[in-house]
Amino acid sequence: MAKQFGVSDTALDGLKDPARHPFPADQKAALRFADAMTDGPGAVPEETFRELRRHFSEPQIVEIATVIGVFNYFNRFNNALHTEITLTDPDVLVQRVREAVQAAAGAEDLCERVADILRQGRRYARVAIDRRRKDIDTTAHTGATRPVDGLLRAPIRAGGATVGIIEVESSSAAFDDEDRSLIERVAALMAGPLSAPPA
Protein backbone atom coordinates (compact mmCIF):
# COMPACT_ATOMS: atom_id res chain seq x y z
CA MET A 1 0.00 0.00 0.00
CA ALA A 2 2.80 2.42 0.89
CA LYS A 3 3.93 2.59 -2.75
CA GLN A 4 0.52 3.82 -3.82
CA PHE A 5 1.02 6.76 -1.47
CA GLY A 6 4.28 7.85 -3.01
CA VAL A 7 6.88 5.85 -1.06
CA SER A 8 9.68 4.76 -3.42
CA ASP A 9 11.19 1.27 -3.58
CA THR A 10 14.49 2.71 -2.35
CA ALA A 11 12.81 4.27 0.69
CA LEU A 12 10.93 1.04 1.41
CA ASP A 13 14.20 -0.85 1.29
CA GLY A 14 15.80 1.78 3.54
CA LEU A 15 13.15 1.13 6.17
CA LYS A 16 14.82 -2.18 6.96
CA ASP A 17 17.56 -0.18 8.64
CA PRO A 18 16.77 3.57 8.61
CA ALA A 19 19.98 4.52 10.46
CA ARG A 20 22.05 3.38 7.50
CA HIS A 21 19.87 4.94 4.80
CA PRO A 22 20.27 8.58 3.68
CA PHE A 23 16.76 9.70 4.61
CA PRO A 24 16.31 13.48 4.93
CA ALA A 25 16.93 14.71 8.49
CA ASP A 26 13.23 15.27 9.29
CA GLN A 27 12.24 11.77 8.15
CA LYS A 28 15.16 10.29 10.05
CA ALA A 29 14.04 12.05 13.25
CA ALA A 30 10.47 10.75 12.82
CA LEU A 31 11.68 7.21 12.15
CA ARG A 32 13.98 7.27 15.18
CA PHE A 33 11.01 8.41 17.25
CA ALA A 34 8.93 5.53 15.81
CA ASP A 35 11.60 3.01 16.83
CA ALA A 36 11.81 4.41 20.36
CA MET A 37 8.04 4.51 20.76
CA THR A 38 7.64 0.96 19.47
CA ASP A 39 10.49 -0.68 21.38
CA GLY A 40 9.48 -1.59 24.91
CA PRO A 41 7.07 0.66 26.80
CA GLY A 42 7.68 3.69 24.63
CA ALA A 43 10.26 5.44 26.76
CA VAL A 44 11.52 7.95 24.20
CA PRO A 45 14.93 9.41 25.12
CA GLU A 46 15.06 13.20 25.56
CA GLU A 47 17.55 13.54 22.72
CA THR A 48 15.30 11.66 20.26
CA PHE A 49 12.40 13.92 21.17
CA ARG A 50 14.50 17.10 20.90
CA GLU A 51 15.54 16.08 17.40
CA LEU A 52 11.88 15.49 16.47
CA ARG A 53 10.97 18.95 17.82
CA ARG A 54 13.63 20.57 15.68
CA HIS A 55 11.77 19.45 12.56
CA PHE A 56 8.09 19.31 13.49
CA SER A 57 5.43 21.52 15.12
CA GLU A 58 3.29 20.35 18.02
CA PRO A 59 0.28 19.41 15.84
CA GLN A 60 2.65 17.48 13.58
CA ILE A 61 4.19 15.63 16.52
CA VAL A 62 0.72 14.70 17.73
CA GLU A 63 -0.07 13.37 14.27
CA ILE A 64 3.20 11.41 14.04
CA ALA A 65 2.71 9.89 17.51
CA THR A 66 -0.84 8.90 16.57
CA VAL A 67 0.31 7.18 13.38
CA ILE A 68 2.89 5.20 15.33
CA GLY A 69 0.34 4.41 18.03
CA VAL A 70 -2.31 3.22 15.56
CA PHE A 71 0.11 0.91 13.78
CA ASN A 72 1.27 -0.55 17.08
CA TYR A 73 -2.37 -1.10 18.02
CA PHE A 74 -3.23 -2.77 14.70
CA ASN A 75 -0.04 -4.86 14.64
CA ARG A 76 -0.61 -6.17 18.14
CA PHE A 77 -4.25 -6.91 17.41
CA ASN A 78 -3.33 -8.87 14.26
CA ASN A 79 -0.37 -10.67 15.79
CA ALA A 80 -2.36 -11.74 18.85
CA LEU A 81 -5.41 -12.91 16.90
CA HIS A 82 -3.41 -14.43 14.02
CA THR A 83 -5.24 -12.33 11.44
CA GLU A 84 -4.40 -13.68 8.01
CA ILE A 85 -3.06 -11.53 5.21
CA THR A 86 -5.82 -10.21 2.95
CA LEU A 87 -5.62 -11.35 -0.65
CA THR A 88 -7.33 -9.57 -3.51
CA ASP A 89 -9.88 -11.44 -5.56
CA PRO A 90 -8.37 -12.84 -8.83
CA ASP A 91 -11.11 -11.28 -10.98
CA VAL A 92 -10.23 -7.86 -9.62
CA LEU A 93 -6.53 -8.45 -10.35
CA VAL A 94 -7.22 -9.66 -13.87
CA GLN A 95 -9.18 -6.45 -14.47
CA ARG A 96 -6.23 -4.41 -13.16
CA VAL A 97 -3.90 -6.27 -15.53
CA ARG A 98 -6.27 -5.47 -18.42
CA GLU A 99 -6.06 -1.80 -17.47
CA ALA A 100 -2.26 -2.02 -17.24
CA VAL A 101 -2.12 -3.51 -20.74
CA GLN A 102 -4.00 -0.43 -21.97
CA ALA A 103 -1.98 2.09 -19.98
CA ALA A 104 1.56 0.71 -20.16
CA ALA A 105 4.28 2.50 -22.09
CA GLY A 106 6.02 -0.44 -23.70
CA ALA A 107 6.72 -4.03 -22.71
CA GLU A 108 9.19 -3.37 -19.89
CA ASP A 109 6.79 -0.96 -18.23
CA LEU A 110 3.95 -3.47 -18.58
CA CYS A 111 6.04 -6.26 -17.01
CA GLU A 112 6.83 -4.02 -14.05
CA ARG A 113 3.24 -2.87 -13.58
CA VAL A 114 1.84 -6.40 -13.73
CA ALA A 115 4.49 -7.74 -11.33
CA ASP A 116 3.48 -5.01 -8.87
CA ILE A 117 -0.21 -5.83 -9.23
CA LEU A 118 0.45 -9.51 -8.47
CA ARG A 119 2.87 -8.87 -5.62
CA GLN A 120 0.56 -6.46 -3.86
CA GLY A 121 -2.69 -8.27 -4.55
CA ARG A 122 -1.54 -11.76 -3.55
CA ARG A 123 1.41 -10.90 -1.29
CA TYR A 124 3.76 -13.10 -3.30
CA ALA A 125 7.35 -12.99 -2.09
CA ARG A 126 8.67 -12.46 -5.62
CA VAL A 127 7.19 -11.93 -9.06
CA ALA A 128 9.43 -11.86 -12.11
CA ILE A 129 8.11 -11.33 -15.60
CA ASP A 130 10.82 -11.86 -18.12
CA ARG A 131 10.52 -11.61 -21.87
CA ARG A 132 13.99 -12.78 -22.72
CA ARG A 133 14.04 -16.24 -21.20
CA LYS A 134 13.07 -18.19 -24.26
CA ASP A 135 15.57 -20.82 -23.24
CA ILE A 136 13.21 -22.28 -20.68
CA ASP A 137 11.61 -25.49 -21.79
CA THR A 138 7.93 -24.85 -21.63
CA THR A 139 6.95 -26.83 -24.67
CA ALA A 140 5.34 -29.53 -22.57
CA HIS A 141 3.41 -26.97 -20.59
CA THR A 142 1.47 -24.88 -23.00
CA GLY A 143 -0.59 -22.70 -20.72
CA ALA A 144 -0.21 -24.98 -17.72
CA THR A 145 1.93 -24.06 -14.77
CA ARG A 146 4.12 -26.15 -12.57
CA PRO A 147 4.10 -25.37 -8.87
CA VAL A 148 7.29 -26.79 -7.41
CA ASP A 149 8.73 -25.87 -4.02
CA GLY A 150 6.77 -22.67 -3.68
CA LEU A 151 7.62 -21.62 -7.23
CA LEU A 152 4.98 -21.21 -9.90
CA ARG A 153 5.83 -20.66 -13.55
CA ALA A 154 3.66 -19.80 -16.52
CA PRO A 155 4.92 -19.36 -20.04
CA ILE A 156 3.55 -16.42 -21.99
CA ARG A 157 2.78 -17.91 -25.36
CA ALA A 158 1.76 -16.20 -28.59
CA GLY A 159 1.34 -17.88 -31.95
CA GLY A 160 2.91 -21.13 -30.77
CA ALA A 161 6.06 -19.40 -29.48
CA THR A 162 7.08 -18.59 -25.93
CA VAL A 163 7.53 -14.82 -25.69
CA GLY A 164 8.12 -14.61 -21.98
CA ILE A 165 7.63 -16.22 -18.62
CA ILE A 166 5.98 -15.33 -15.34
CA GLU A 167 7.67 -16.68 -12.25
CA VAL A 168 6.03 -16.34 -8.89
CA GLU A 169 7.41 -17.28 -5.51
CA SER A 170 5.11 -17.84 -2.59
CA SER A 171 5.84 -16.36 0.81
CA SER A 172 3.88 -19.07 2.55
CA ALA A 173 3.65 -22.76 1.78
CA ALA A 174 1.94 -23.74 -1.43
CA PHE A 175 -0.11 -22.25 -4.20
CA ASP A 176 -3.68 -23.26 -4.73
CA ASP A 177 -5.80 -23.55 -7.86
CA GLU A 178 -6.79 -19.93 -7.53
CA ASP A 179 -3.14 -18.85 -7.89
CA ARG A 180 -2.49 -21.19 -10.80
CA SER A 181 -5.55 -20.03 -12.68
CA LEU A 182 -4.75 -16.36 -11.96
CA ILE A 183 -1.19 -16.64 -13.32
CA GLU A 184 -2.42 -18.42 -16.44
CA ARG A 185 -5.03 -15.74 -17.08
CA VAL A 186 -2.43 -13.01 -16.64
CA ALA A 187 -0.02 -14.83 -18.99
CA ALA A 188 -2.76 -14.99 -21.62
CA LEU A 189 -3.46 -11.25 -21.31
CA MET A 190 0.22 -10.41 -21.75
CA ALA A 191 0.80 -12.57 -24.82
CA GLY A 192 -0.34 -9.92 -27.31
CA PRO A 193 1.58 -6.96 -25.91
CA LEU A 194 4.78 -8.97 -25.40
CA SER A 195 4.80 -10.47 -28.87
CA ALA A 196 4.43 -7.07 -30.58
CA PRO A 197 7.70 -5.73 -32.00
CA PRO A 198 9.19 -2.81 -30.06
CA ALA A 199 7.80 0.56 -31.19
Add this chain to the structure above:
Amino acid sequence: MGRISRLGPDRVGDEVKALFELFLKERGNIPNMFRTVAHRPEILTTMLAHFRAVMGPGSVPVPLKEMLGVRVSRLNTCDY
Protein backbone atom coordinates in the same frame (compact mmCIF):
# COMPACT_ATOMS: atom_id res chain seq x y z
CA MET B 1 -5.76 -19.73 10.42
CA GLY B 2 -7.13 -16.70 12.26
CA ARG B 3 -8.15 -17.21 15.86
CA ILE B 4 -11.38 -15.26 15.40
CA SER B 5 -13.87 -15.85 12.60
CA ARG B 6 -14.12 -13.24 9.85
CA LEU B 7 -17.48 -11.84 8.90
CA GLY B 8 -18.44 -11.37 5.27
CA PRO B 9 -20.93 -8.83 3.89
CA ASP B 10 -23.76 -11.35 4.35
CA ARG B 11 -23.25 -11.53 8.12
CA VAL B 12 -23.12 -7.85 9.04
CA GLY B 13 -25.64 -5.05 9.50
CA ASP B 14 -26.36 -2.33 6.97
CA GLU B 15 -23.85 0.20 8.27
CA VAL B 16 -20.91 -2.22 8.19
CA LYS B 17 -22.09 -3.65 4.89
CA ALA B 18 -21.85 -0.19 3.32
CA LEU B 19 -18.28 0.13 4.63
CA PHE B 20 -17.40 -3.30 3.23
CA GLU B 21 -18.82 -2.39 -0.16
CA LEU B 22 -16.71 0.74 -0.20
CA PHE B 23 -13.59 -1.36 0.44
CA LEU B 24 -14.50 -3.70 -2.39
CA LYS B 25 -14.98 -0.78 -4.72
CA GLU B 26 -11.82 1.07 -3.68
CA ARG B 27 -9.32 -1.77 -3.29
CA GLY B 28 -10.91 -5.02 -4.45
CA ASN B 29 -10.95 -6.70 -1.04
CA ILE B 30 -12.16 -6.32 2.52
CA PRO B 31 -9.16 -6.42 4.84
CA ASN B 32 -9.37 -9.47 7.10
CA MET B 33 -8.63 -7.33 10.12
CA PHE B 34 -11.80 -5.31 9.53
CA ARG B 35 -13.83 -8.45 8.87
CA THR B 36 -12.63 -9.64 12.27
CA VAL B 37 -13.43 -6.38 14.06
CA ALA B 38 -16.90 -6.48 12.44
CA HIS B 39 -17.98 -8.69 15.37
CA ARG B 40 -18.24 -5.37 17.19
CA PRO B 41 -19.74 -2.93 14.68
CA GLU B 42 -19.38 0.20 16.83
CA ILE B 43 -15.68 -0.51 17.25
CA LEU B 44 -15.24 -1.10 13.53
CA THR B 45 -17.02 2.07 12.41
CA THR B 46 -15.13 4.30 14.82
CA MET B 47 -11.85 2.48 14.11
CA LEU B 48 -12.16 3.19 10.41
CA ALA B 49 -13.09 6.82 11.00
CA HIS B 50 -10.09 7.18 13.30
CA PHE B 51 -7.74 5.42 10.90
CA ARG B 52 -8.80 7.75 8.06
CA ALA B 53 -8.34 10.82 10.25
CA VAL B 54 -4.87 9.65 11.28
CA MET B 55 -3.62 8.47 7.88
CA GLY B 56 -5.38 10.90 5.56
CA PRO B 57 -4.06 14.34 4.59
CA GLY B 58 -3.22 16.37 7.70
CA SER B 59 -0.21 18.31 8.93
CA VAL B 60 2.39 15.66 8.04
CA PRO B 61 3.04 14.39 4.47
CA VAL B 62 1.10 11.18 3.78
CA PRO B 63 4.18 9.32 2.39
CA LEU B 64 6.03 9.93 5.69
CA LYS B 65 3.06 8.50 7.60
CA GLU B 66 3.08 5.44 5.35
CA MET B 67 6.81 5.01 5.97
CA LEU B 68 6.26 5.17 9.73
CA GLY B 69 3.54 2.51 9.38
CA VAL B 70 5.85 0.22 7.41
CA ARG B 71 8.69 0.72 9.90
CA VAL B 72 6.50 0.03 12.94
CA SER B 73 4.99 -3.10 11.32
CA ARG B 74 8.48 -4.31 10.52
CA LEU B 75 9.60 -3.82 14.12
CA ASN B 76 6.51 -5.70 15.30
CA THR B 77 7.20 -8.47 12.75
CA CYS B 78 3.68 -8.02 11.51
CA ASP B 79 3.31 -8.97 7.84
CA TYR B 80 -0.27 -7.89 7.83
